[in-house]
Amino acid sequence: MRTQLRTAGLMLLTLTVLTGLVYPLAITGIAQVVFSHQANGSLIVRDAQPIGSTLIGQPFDDPKYFWSRPSATTPFPYNAGSSSGSNLAVTNPAQLDAIAQRVQRLRASDPGNAAPIPADLVTASGSGLDPHISVAAARWQINRVARARGLDADVVGKLVTAATEGRQFGLLGEARVNILRLNRALDAVPLRAEPRSPTAGGR
Amino acid sequence: MSSAALLQVGLYLAALLLLVKPLGSYMARVCEGRTGGVLRPLRAVEQAVYRLCRVNPAQEMHWKQYAVAMLVFNALGFVVLYVLQRVQGWLPLNPARLGPVSPDSAFNTAVSFVTNTNWQGYGGESTMSYLTQMLGLTVQNFVSAGSGMAVLVALVRGFVRRQAASIGSFWVDLTRSTVYILLPLSVALALVLVSQGVVQTLRPYVRVPLLQATADPNGAVVTEQTIAVGPAASQIAIKQLGTNGGGFFGVNSAHPFENPTPLSNFLEMLAILLIPAALCYTFGKMVKDTRQGWVLLAAMTIVFVAALAFCWRSETQVLPAVAALGVDARTTAAQPGGNMEGKEVRFGLANSVLWATATTAASNGSVNSMHDSYMPLGGLVPMVMMQLGEVIFGGVGSGLYGMLIFVVITVFIAGLMVGRTPEYLGKKIESFEMKMASIAVLVPCLCVLVGTAVAVMTPSIGASLSNPLPHGFSQVLYAFSSASNNNGSAFAGFGANTPTMNLLLGMVMLLGRFWVKIPVLALAGALAAKKHVPVSAGTLSTHTPLFIVLLIGVVLIVGALTFIPALALGPIAEHVELAAAK
Numbered sequence: 001m002r003t004q005l006r007t008a009g010l011m012l013l014t015l016t017v018l019t020g021l022v023y024p025l026a027i028t029g030i031a032q033v034v035f036s037h038q039a040n041g042s043l044i045v046r047d048a049q050p051i052g053s054t055l056i057g058q059p060f061d062d063p064k065y066f067w068s069r070p071s072a073t074t075p076f077p078y079n080a081g082s083s084s085g086s087n088l089a090v091t092n093p094a095q096l097d098a099i100a101q102r103v104q105r106l107r108a109s110d111p112g113n114a115a116p117i118p119a120d121l122v123t124a125s126g127s128g129l130d131p132h133i134s135v136a137a138a139r140w141q142i143n144r145v146a147r148a149r150g151l152d153a154d155v156v157g158k159l160v161t162a163a164t165e166g167r168q169f170g171l172l173g174e175a176r177v178n179i180l181r182l183n184r185a186l187d188a189v190p191l192r193a194e195p196r197s198p199t200a201g202g203r
Numbered sequence: 204m205s206s207a208a209l210l211q212v213g214l215y216l217a218a219l220l221l222l223v224k225p226l227g228s229y230m231a232r233v234c235e236g237r238t239g240g241v242l243r244p245l246r247a248v249e250q251a252v253y254r255l256c257r258v259n260p261a262q263e264m265h266w267k268q269y270a271v272a273m274l275v276f277n278a279l280g281f282v283v284l285y286v287l288q289r290v291q292g293w294l295p296l297n298p299a300r301l302g303p304v305s306p307d308s309a310f311n312t313a314v315s316f317v318t319n320t321n322w323q324g325y326g327g328e329s330t331m332s333y334l335t336q337m338l339g340l341t342v343q344n345f346v347s348a349g350s351g352m353a354v355l356v357a358l359v360r361g362f363v364r365r366q367a368a369s370i371g372s373f374w375v376d377l378t379r380s381t382v383y384i385l386l387p388l389s390v391a392l393a394l395v396l397v398s399q400g401v402v403q404t405l406r407p408y409v410r411v412p413l414l415q416a417t418a419d420p421n422g423a424v425v426t427e428q429t430i431a432v433g434p435a436a437s438q439i440a441i442k443q444l445g446t447n448g449g450g451f452f453g454v455n456s457a458h459p460f461e462n463p464t465p466l467s468n469f470l471e472m473l474a475i476l477l478i479p480a481a482l483c484y485t486f487g488k489m490v491k492d493t494r495q496g497w498v499l500l501a502a503m504t505i506v507f508v509a510a511l512a513f514c515w516r517s518e519t520q521v522l523p524a525v526a527a528l529g530v531d532a533r534t535t536a537a538q539p540g541g542n543m544e545g546k547e548v549r550f551g552l553a554n555s556v557l558w559a560t561a562t563t564a565a566s567n568g569s570v571n572s573m574h575d576s577y578m579p580l581g582g583l584v585p586m587v588m589m590q591l592g593e594v595i596f597g598g599v600g601s602g603l604y605g606m607l608i609f610v611v612i613t614v615f616i617a618g619l620m621v622g623r624t625p626e627y628l629g630k631k632i633e634s635f636e637m638k639m640a641s642i643a644v645l646v647p648c649l650c651v652l653v654g655t656a657v658a659v660m661t662p663s664i665g666a667s668l669s670n671p672l673p674h675g676f677s678q679v680l681y682a683f684s685s686a687s688n689n690n691g692s693a694f695a696g697f698g699a700n701t702p703t704m705n706l707l708l709g710m711v712m713l714l715g716r717f718w719v720k721i722p723v724l725a726l727a728g729a730l731a732a733k734k735h736v737p738v739s740a741g742t743l744s745t746h747t748p749l750f751i752v753l754l755i756g757v758v759l760i761v762g763a764l765t766f767i768p769a770l771a772l773g774p775i776a777e778h779v780e781l782a783a784a785k
Contacts, residue, residue, distance in 0.1 A: 115531075
């Protein structure tokens with residue numbers, strides 16, 4: 001028993017060093033050299049300052065931006081320091097209320113649009129940080145965004161196409177639109193009323 | 204079910220089954236100690252471990268010594284992990300300045316990771332320092348899986364050996380599974396995951412401005428987002444490969460930094476079932492009859508595909524009340540549709556239900572969508588997969604030894620039908636073996652039912668339920684099914700981080716793990732001591748389609764008889780309620 005205890009202690013120590021220090025630090029070292037952009041959070045950097053991550057969504061509910069999916073993180077939506085889903089059951093009355101409210105807000109933002117609203121736009125994501133909306137959810141919002149910005153729907157539509165990621169290798173996952181990338185691209189387009197200047201909103 | 208979705212599921216199953224043979228034979232080679240040739244560099248590591256730990260690899264153990272070694276090793280692991288969480292505030296690699304974890308939560312988490320459950324009552328990014336994640340949690344991710352594999356190898360030796368007193372050395376089996384199997388696979392997977400965008404850094408959390416300011420419920424303006432990062436990829440690789448499932452971040456593999464792309468998702472799902480599936484072939488190879496392994500794999504695959512189809516069908520349903528609001532939930536090329544609450548757009552429906560079924564078939568428990576928000580029958584599937592005892596693929600090692608227990612029971616029942624002494628792989632199954640097998644099957648079932656019953660009678664339970672009944676009851680039943688069978692996934696709205704729940708769930712995790720492992724080792728010892736009986740005309744052949752049917756039947760009947768009453772109070776009642784509302 002005593003030798004078992006000694007061996008167990010030594011084994012735990014040795015395997016801790018191997019799998020708890022050598023392994024994660026070696027992976028960190030390689031990752032930082034070979035994939036440093038991804039390993040540090042796929043950050044979008046401007047003027048040497050991080051201004052977001054392509055993998056982490058942000059909240060948008062201004063008519064001139066494409067709205068992101070509802071987020072259940074607390075205390076504010078898209079809190080990337082504390083990921084969370086709503087965990088509401090489909091039979092929970094609060095869930096149906098939440099969907100009804102979201103539908104109402106979307107309808108109010110674009111009263112002329114009678115098309116049914118894509119499901120992902122009225123349901124909270126699993127992480128609360130979903131960086132994407134579906135292609136249908138983006139299309140549903142094109143006219144509203146174009147109107148709010150005084151842009152042609154075609155121009156906005158092209159930006160949506162540019163921000164669309166297809167299935168990976170044409171096969172895996174779902175087609176989707178990166179919300180932060182799309183809204184940043186929108187901000188880079190000079191508004192029609194404004195004088196065109198080469199530096200306006202450049203990325 | 205679109206053709207694109209079917210194609211992805213087909214590709215997944217094909218990739219999994221194609222890898223079974225190569226990985227399975229590799230693992231057989233390792234378990235039998237044939238580690239020459241290209242494996243020499245790893246053998247140097249293995250030998251170094253023995254030297255440092257003063258282990259004589261040639262010294263074999265009786266099953267009781269084997270069990271003691273395993274228990275002592277796990278007990279020490281528990282103590283270290285508990286202490287580490289309690290003192291992390293004073294230790295380095297803690298850029299977010301996280302304080303000590305509360306005693307009950309630290310107890311629960313330590314038990315959870317040592318037992319390969321990886322149930323999490325806490326949110327990773329807001330609770331655990333980088334040091335705790337690496338030195339505590341990652342280590343147990345490896346060694347708890349390694350312990351599972353060791354016990355399986357010991358049981359297989361029980362079938363192979365004749366009139367032997369020993370079943371191998373726990374230290375050797377643990378070291379070999381870690382050094383030759385878990386580590387190399389983890390290194391490869393971790394690096395691919397980083398290339399996809401999984402974070403791997405020791406830098407502190409990043410603050411970025413929001414493009415459009417938002418507000419918190421008190422109306423305060425929020426203009427910044429703090430993005431949690433950390434050494435995640437190295438932990439996620441082993442969390443998937445070792446059927447652990449404990450996430451680096453609170454929402455596990457739904458988090459874009461744990462699972463950023465469809466490719467990362469595909470590989471992580473593959474990693475969930477990879478080793479448990481391949482071990483079937485390893486088993487066949489070691490007992491020198493690969494048909495025996497294929498039969499077990501076939502039984503597992505059949506149940507898995509059936510469960511998957513059922514779950515998938517449930518999640519594509521749309522509530523009439525939601526459709527009436529003017530919501531479009533059809534599945535098209537432009538949107539996933541269906542029940543998207545708690546699911547991520549990049550994965551859509553198919554990859555969410557595939558993950559949910561795989562993670563509960565295996566005792567993995569990581570999630571890429573929130574099971575709590577599944578349709579009633581969609582959520583029933585993961586619950587049932589756990590209640591079957593985690594034998595449909597199951598945990599690394601533990602899944603197959605669980606399935607072999609069911610094989611023993613099946614052989615016994617078949618033997619009763621024809622009135623002959625049952626035997627399996629040339630070993631007679633007698634009263635001692637049946638007692639051990641019964642304990643291993645019944646203890647987790649008991650833990651689920653008694654645990655749930657005790658939990659719903661505690662006065663504070665109401666505060667833990669985040670949804671009205673009957674779903675609230677499902678949350679409790681899910682929690683105890685998960686903990687007792689060492690899965691670790693949850694209906695995550697359930698408030699499990701209370702002293703009572705932390706203790707209760709911690710206890711069933713311990714009972715569910717070790718009161719299977721110890722009887723399995725006893726069984727291994729008893730079998731190893733037996734003579735080999737030659738095949739006769741009366742021997743039930745265990746490599747036929749008939750046997751697959753028998754085995755599936757026994758697994759399903761034991762599960763159904765035990766859990767249908769409880770399920771009727773939870774998901775089934777919820778489904779009926781929903782149907783009545785239509």
